[in-house]
Amino acid sequence: MRCRDVMWKGPITLAPEETAQDAVRKLKSADVAAIPVTDETGRYLGMVTERGLVRDVMAEGLDPKLTRVTLILDRGVPSCEPDDPVAVALKRMDEARSRWIAVLESDRVVGLIGTRDIRQAAREVDAHELHALTDAALLH
Template sequence: MTTARDIMTPGVDCAHVDDTIADAARKMAELDTGALPICGADDRLKGMLTDRDIVVKVLAAGLDPKETRVEQFQQGDKQTVTIGADDDVDELLATMTEHQVRRLPVIDGHRLVGIVSQADVARSLPKPEVGDLVAALSVDY
């Protein structure tokens, strides 16, 4: 059985709730990624911040990225979609498809241990499963 832990990218960096959006954007650029998990002081997952969030919800809204805090983008009562580290890849694929997410934080207990991206799936799983996921995530909005 292949699990999320088997295909995830481990050691994920977080944007912290007290960081500015400008700090988070710099971190995304340094890491060459389009999304960062948002972590609180307790290092628990509080949400996800994407490059699209920065463009649409900060820049296009006329907010100052040097003044706007990442905490404004934490999910609050709405739980961030995650997968357990030892959950089977079939559950992982179903979760990504159901929630239309290209990146899925991987947790072990309450601790963030990695992230599975669409690229991780493409590198790790057989072509038919990859094709099904890409097709499911490519729905017109």
């Protein structure tokens, strides 16, 4: 299975000048827990996560209306390419201790993968393989 098979295609993004409050609104409206930050040319800069918002804004007492996402974006969130095996994405996520990975083509965000997306895809593959084994057993 490849990263393109499990990624959310064309995720919403944040611009560097947007605020933490903008980030929270976008997270809420998209019902996600992480949003990539891209510059004006679309180049990936890092990720803003719910966890980062709590730790970097709320815990520090910063004003979400004034705090720019460039101050709180996580540059440690890993990236991969669409044709990378999902195992590569998982390894990078584990190494970075991240629940998210940005999928990039030429430094441009084309997708986003969360650990939940990988688990769901694995369940679907397992279910399909189980059905195939059951069908094969019934034929013999």
